[in-house]
Each structure stands twice: as C-alpha cells, then as structure tokens.
Amino acid sequence: MLDLCNKRWPRKLLLIACLLSVLVCVLISYRECCQPRRREDLADWGRGRNMVRSVWDEEISETFLSGRRQYRMHLQQARYVDANYNIDVRDDLPANPGPLDPDRRGRRDGTRRHRVRQTNPHNPLAFGYRDDEDRSSGTDATLNPLSSNLNASRKLPQVIIIGVKKGGTRALLEYLRLHPDIRAVGPEVHFFDRKYENGLEWYRRKMPPTIARQITMEKTPSYFITREVPARVYNMSRDVKLLVVVRDPVTRAISDYTQTVSKKNTKRFEELAFINNATGLVDTSWSAIRIGVYAKHLERWLQYFPLSQFMFVSGEELISNPGKEMGLVQNFLGIKKVVSEKHFYFNQTKGFPCLKKKEGSSSPHCLGRTKGRAHPDIEPNVIQRLRDFYRPFNMKFYQMTGRNFNWP
Numbered sequence: 001m002l003d004l005c006n007k008r009w010p011r012k013l014l015l016i017a018c019l020l021s022v023l024v025c026v027l028i029s030y031r032e033c034c035q036p037r038r039r040e041d042l043a044d045w046g047r048g049r050n051m052v053r054s055v056w057d058e059e060i061s062e063t064f065l066s067g068r069r070q071y072r073m074h075l076q077q078a079r080y081v082d083a084n085y086n087i088d089v090r091d092d093l094p095a096n097p098g099p100l101d102p103d104r105r106g107r108r109d110g111t112r113r114h115r116v117r118q119t120n121p122h123n124p125l126a127f128g129y130r131d132d133e134d135r136s137s138g139t140d141a142t143l144n145p146l147s148s149n150l151n152a153s154r155k156l157p158q159v160i161i162i163g164v165k166k167g168g169t170r171a172l173l174e175y176l177r178l179h180p181d182i183r184a185v186g187p188e189v190h191f192f193d194r195k196y197e198n199g200l201e202w203y204r205r206k207m208p209p210t211i212a213r214q215i216t217m218e219k220t221p222s223y224f225i226t227r228e229v230p231a232r233v234y235n236m237s238r239d240v241k242l243l244v245v246v247r248d249p250v251t252r253a254i255s256d257y258t259q260t261v262s263k264k265n266t267k268r269f270e271e272l273a274f275i276n277n278a279t280g281l282v283d284t285s286w287s288a289i290r291i292g293v294y295a296k297h298l299e300r301w302l303q304y305f306p307l308s309q310f311m312f313v314s315g316e317e318l319i320s321n322p323g324k325e326m327g328l329v330q331n332f333l334g335i336k337k338v339v340s341e342k343h344f345y346f347n348q349t350k351g352f353p354c355l356k357k358k359e360g361s362s363s364p365h366c367l368g369r370t371k372g373r374a375h376p377d378i379e380p381n382v383i384q385r386l387r388d389f390y391r392p393f394n395m396k397f398y399q400m401t402g403r404n405f406n407w408p
C-alpha cells in the first residue's frame with residue numbers, strides 16, 4: 001500500500017506513455033514512407049506513363065520496396081509485351097524465380113499474374129511487319145486481340161517455319177499472324193541451331209502467351225539446313241508441324257547474295273558460285289548454293305518426321321497469289337480460313353503484295369526494306385549453268401514432296 005502511494009508511480013506511467021507514443025509515431029511514419037505505394041502515386045512517379053499503371057500495377061507495388069531499379073525493369077517489361085491486349089497470364093515459374101529478367105518476373109511464391117489491358121485495338125503493329133529478321137529477340141504479342149481476363153500461358157511451339165532462308169519466310173509469318181488462332185514470336189529465335197544450350201524452358205519463355213485454341217509458332221529459316229536441328233526438334237515434340245517456304249534455288253541464291261552485298265563488300269556472284277568459272281563447276285561449299293539443294297536437307301528431316309507433318313509453301317505463289325497459298329497453309333494447320341485474298345493488295349512501288357490497311361489504322365503495310373531488294377544483274381549463262389546444276393535436285397524434291405514447283 002505504501003508503494004502504491006509512492007509518488008514515483010505517476011512518473012513511471014508518464015514515461016511508458018511517452019515511449020508508447022514514440023512507437024506509434026515510428027509505425028505511422030514507416031507506413032507513410034515505406035509501404036508499397038498506391039497505384040496513383042506510382043503513375044505520378046512514372047511521370048505520365050499510364051501504360052505502366054494499367055499493366056504492371058500489381059507487380060510494381062509488390063516490388064516497390066526494392067526501389068527504382070526494379071521499377072525500370074517493369075517498365076521495360078511493359079514495353080516488351082507491348083501492352084495492347086488483355087492478357088491475364090498465370091504461369092508457373094520455378095520456386096526461386098532468381099533475378100528478374102523480361103521473362104522471369106514473378107512473385108515470391110514462384111507464380112506470376114500479369115494483367116495487360118487493351119489500350120489500342122488498332123495498334124499499327126497489328127500487321128506486325130518487322131523488316132529485319134535479325135532484330136534482337138523478344139516476344140511480339142501484338143497481333144491477336146484477346147478479350148479480357150482470358151487465361152493464357154506460354155507454350156512450346158506446335159508449328160515452326162524452319163526454312164528456307166530468303167524463301168519468303170517473313171511474309172508467311174506476318175500473313176499467318178493475322179489469324180486470331182495463331183500467335184508467333186516476331187524475331188527469329190535461333191534456339192535449335194544457336195541457343196540450344198539455353199534449354200527448352202528458355203525457349204518456352206520466348207513464346208507469346210496463348211489461350212487454349214491458339215497455336216504457338218516461330219520462324220528461324222536456318223533450321224532447315226542445320227544438321228543437328230531435326231533431332232533436337234524431334235526431342236521437343238514429335239508432333240510439331242513444319243512449314244518450309246521454298247523458292248527457285250537460283251533466285252534464292254541471288255537473293256541471299258544480294259543480302260550479303262548489302263552488308264559487306266564481297267566478290268562477284270559468279271566468282272563465288274563456281275569453283276572455276278572456266279569449267280563451270282558449281283561451288284557447293286558456298287552456303288548460298290548449298291541451301292538450295294532442298295532435297296538433301298529434306299532427307300535429313302525425313303529421318304525424324306513423316307512427310308505429313310510438313311507443308312512446302314511456294315515462295316513464288318506467296319507473291320503472285322498470297323490469298324490462295326495462305327488458304328493451303330491454313331488448311332494444313334487445321335485452322336479456319338481467315339486470311340484470304342481480301343487481306344492483300346499488290347503494291348506497284350514495292351513490287352510485292354502488301355497488307356491492306358486494317359480498320360482504324362492509318363496506312364497499309366508492306367514488308368520492310370530488307371525484303372524485296374533489287375537483285376544485281378547476273379549473266380544469263382551463269383544463271384543457266386546454275387539451273388542445270390539444280391535441275392536434278394529439284395526433280396527429286398518435287399518427287400519427295402509431291403508438289404511440282406515448276407522452277408525453270
């Protein structure tokens with residue numbers, strides 16, 4: 001009792017009250033300054049980059065504590081997906097997601113959930129032309145609008161355009177991308193020939209998100225001629241469908257050469273094409289020549305895949321009659337015939353078919369400058385000698401594929 005009456009008690013209480021209020025203050029200021037910000041604040045921080053707010057808000061708030069560096073990464077990712085379509089991706093990632101990179105953004109529990117809101121259904125990229133096949137890799141998910149909140153995930157490709165270089169592979173890919181049931185990687189991935197050691201999971205993450213009915217595809221023309229590739233593709237999937245765009249091998253060789261000349265100084269075509277110009281012996285070690293021996297390359301592929309899994313697309317028809325050729329391709333892929341002659345017009349200046357403008361977009365779209373270059377004049381006798389060289393291989397190829405391409 002004596003103690004209760006002790007005058008020191010009120011002082012102790014005062015001290016405890018003081019300490020408590022300091023603690024409360026600390027907690028309140030922590031909440032104000034360090035907790036993940038609300039999305040409005042983040043958008044201000046991003047100075048008007050509303051795209052980020054709409055696309056990555058959830059993730060940004062999750063990673064906000066890690067600071068500005070990760071915020072920038074998310075910004076890049078938002079660009080990376082182009083932020084034009086509603087994609088709700090639920091994808092499994094390893095339990096430890098590791099450092100963030102464009103494909104490895106995740107929650108601590110190893111799952112991820114991105115909501116991409118459609119901001120511009122008439123995005124000019126909707127016709128998605130990329131004029132250079134060598135662009136740095138990334139996923140171009142711009143082409144097929146998905147309605148909101150559909151479940152999508154990245155899958156290994158069910159269809160690959162495996163060749164041939166300079167056959168018209170870019171045109172085929174871009175035409176196919178008009179189809180709502182097709183989703184494709186824009187740049188060439190080069191997984192099976194150059195980046196195989198990265199592993200299938202790396203490859204899968206390069207693919208765009210797809211919903212159940214959609215086909216995932218990519219194109220890398222060098223697959224057709226690379227020795228190791230058929231076995232590697234087979235190890236990924238024995239059911240994959242393979243598209244090969246072929247073109248008169250002589251014109252193809254000249255096209256290949258034209259591309260080389262556009263990049264570096266090189267010898268004249270005829271100096272490269274023949275071991276000895278006088279004897280006219282064709283130099284099959286020159287890749288521009290070797291690629292055109294289609295029958296030889298196909299033999300290797302047929303050791304792994306039945307002919308029924310291939311379609312040989314005519315590069316010539318793709319130019320002269322794109323609607324019809326695309327009809328055959330869609331038939332082969334088992335998808336509705338959506339891409340037709342209605343989508344194309346012949347551009348006189350370019351000398352090639354281009355895509356009509358899409359509703360709401362301002363201009364039509366042609367392939368870029370690296371496609372449809374003017375070829376150098378090659379002496380007729382050089383052309384003739386090459387035709388003679390290729391003829392037996394062409395005949396064999398027609399026989400193997402069951403399609404006569406009528407190359408001269």
Ligand SMILES: Nc1ncnc2c1ncn2[C@@H]1O[C@H](COP(=O)(O)OS(=O)(=O)O)[C@@H](OP(=O)(O)O)[C@H]1O
Pocket residue numbers: 133164165166167168169170171221254255256258315318319352353354366367370371372373
């Ligand atoms: N619509 C359209 N516009 C422009 N070019 C077209 C088109 N359709 C097919 N082609 C032909 O495609 C040739 C290039 O083939 P690829 O796309 O397979 O080349 S690459 O291997 O990816 O570099 C390209 O070869 P070059 O004419 O030598 O440039 C064209 O002949």
